[in-house]
Amino acid sequence: MNQTPETEEICILALMRTPGVGSVTIRQLISYCGSAKNVFKADYKKLIRIPGVGEKVVKAILTKYQMSDAAAEFENCRKLGIGLHFFTDSTYPLRLKPLYDAPIALYSKGNFNFNAGRAVGIVGTRQVSEYGKSVTESIIRELQPYNALIVSGLAYGVDIVAHRASLQHNLQTIGVMASGIDVIYPAAHKKTALDMQHNGGLVTENPLETKPDFMRFPARNRIIAGLSDVVIVIESGKKGGSLITVEFAQNYHREVYAVPGMIGNTQSEGCNGLIRDHKASIFTSVDDFINALGWVLEAAADKxxxxxxxxxxxxxxxxxxxxxxxxxxxxxxxxxxxxxxxxxxxxxxxxxxxxxxxxxxxxxxxxxxxxxx
Missing domain, CATH: 1.10.10.10 (Winged helix-like DNA-binding domain superfamily/Winged helix DNA-binding domain)
Structure with a gap:
């Protein structure tokens, strides 16, 4: 029987599959050991001395039981044309690299540039109103001359409106998923997800076949914030994923804007609250932030x-x-x-x-x- 080839990439995937080990811990392990391969070569005494690494994690690493699954997944990604971007690679998004809790690896499918010169995250409620749809489509239309990359979450409501408007206006758009790259959620957006792969695509940190469990959505939201230069909240209730995305965006020093809504409208309570509490600037048009971000039109940039x-x-x-x-x-x-x-x-x-x-x-x-x- 052939032994599993323990390449650096496969060792990173194996660490990602290790119970109790997240992206911060993996960075800690690699920092102390020098590489993911060296983590699996280390003995108990060395691993247990690493800060933040407990006995359960050390024992799970030493068993190496996750290595064969990691090798199989690496091969499946190759066969299926799924991109793998490790945090040590040149293909890893530059906007994410400095973030302490950035994913160790990303799975991708499509045709897009992670490091586009301008990237806008658009988020909001799943129960988007006609007003919200109109504002989202208007924003995309205004962003077309700037050739911005549009980042959202492929969900119902504001997300899917943003993706579809991006396709209509020929802007690259990325759908950040809370599932595996091969599990389109919601299934109703499968056609749009396929269309996006011609001028944009899908991104996730989750292994193949991962179901979109509730706990994975906040983690997904941090990637949306991290990949963006500015995050715009279209509509949001008092609670919801959009407000979680805002918290991450603020932690990452991203610009945050919120579209104001009518007083008493439950779909705008979150946006109005962000503006009231000075957690977001008021959004009235794309001009609100292009000067703050130092953006210029392509024609001016070509001078x-x-x-x-x-x-x-x-x-x-x-x-x-x-x-x-x-x-x-x-x-x-x-x-x-x-x-x-x-x-x-x-x-x-x-x-x-x-x-x-x-x-x-x-x-x-x-x-x-x-x-x-």
Whole structure:
């Protein structure tokens, strides 16, 4: 009988299948052991000393019983044309990499760019009103010139309206799922899900054949927030998944906007509450956030680069030059992403950014973003 090939990818999948082990714990294990393969090579004494790793988890890792299932899943994904994006890969979404609780791996199907220059998360109630539908479709229409990636959850209501409007206006759209990539939920959206794969697609962190259990939806919502530059809540009651998405978006320093509704309308209580409590800015049009995010239309972006961006970084320290070079290459960038790519501690990076701002080289933008002047 052939032994299961314990590649790094298969070992990561095996850790994801280990009871009691989530994305934060997997990062901890890999950080201490150097790789997922080394986690399974480690002995009890080494594993039990890792902070946050208890005896049950250590014993589950040492059995390696999950390795064969992980190998089979890896092969099934290859056969079915399902993409696998591990957090150590270059194909992993850059917006997610700096997040402490980001998925260790993502499954994908379709044709889209995780790292599109602009990404908008659109969420809301499953019982969307005609007003909510109209606003959602209007937002998508206004976003078309900006070639934004539309991120939502494939659910009834606002989600599916956003996906279908994106297809109509030829914008890439991603449906983040609370199930396995091969389990379309709700089944009524299967045709739309298939259509999305021609200009967009599906994404999940869950293994194949995973059913959409209730507890998986909040985890799904954090991915929607993480993949987006800005999250717009169309309609929401006092409670619901949209408000959970907002909490994640705020933790990730994403811009949040809420569409106001009539006083007393239960479908707008959540949105009105977000605005009242200063947890979201009021949304009246796409213009509300394009300036805050530093977006420009493609025609403007194609103009010759201003002379100020052709500058030399002589006279700056090595660290300052590194920051300026990254901002020149990437454009407007969130501080967590600068920290990730530079390898600098956030405290040090914040000091350098402040100094560069005083020198008139960069400017700070809402959402802890920075750009060259």
């Amino acid at each position: 010759p680069t201003p002379k100020s961006l052709s500058l030399s970084f002589d006279g700056f320290t090595q660290d300052e030059g590194q920051i300026l070079s990254m901002l020149k290459q990437k454009g407007t960038t969130q501080i967590d992403e600068l920290a990730w790519h530079s390898g600098m501690h956030l405290n040090k990076l914040a000091t350098l950014l402040l100094n560069l701002e005083f020198q008139g080289m960069i400017k700070s933008l809402p959402g802890k973003k920075y750009s060259l002047i």
